[in-house]
Amino acid sequence: MRYWLFMAAAILTEVAGTLAMKYGAHHDTRTAGLAVMYAMLVLSYTTLALAVKRIPLAVAYGAWESLGLVLITLCSAWLFAESLNLTKVVAIAVIIAGIVLLEHGTEEAPRRPSEGGHHAA
Numbered sequence: 001m002r003y004w005l006f007m008a009a010a011i012l013t014e015v016a017g018t019l020a021m022k023y024g025a026h027h028d029t030r031t032a033g034l035a036v037m038y039a040m041l042v043l044s045y046t047t048l049a050l051a052v053k054r055i056p057l058a059v060a061y062g063a064w065e066s067l068g069l070v071l072i073t074l075c076s077a078w079l080f081a082e083s084l085n086l087t088k089v090v091a092i093a094v095i096i097a098g099i100v101l102l103e104h105g106t107e108e109a110p111r112r113p114s115e116g117g118h119h120a121a
Contacts, residue, residue, distance in 0.1 A: 003054040010048035
């Protein structure tokens, strides 16, 4: 469960970093926006690296990129009045379907004894 929390943190910090970059450019606070972006991307990659200890790489990277893209698209429409037309909505639905299919077609990485499994005596 904690690896999925790392995954969620990786996605949310990636989204925050990307939105900070756009916000900084949009409001003439480019330096602050870039500073927040860099900090969030470092946190994003760090938590993604923790997540892939138990989540298969294809699932983790696919979710990180895809869900990040979906959230960035939705937040951009809300925060920056960017268009959210039918084509984008259909694309979001296809992305989410792809993530679900990828996750269902991938086995979880086996646990190592140091990760809470039972030790043989």
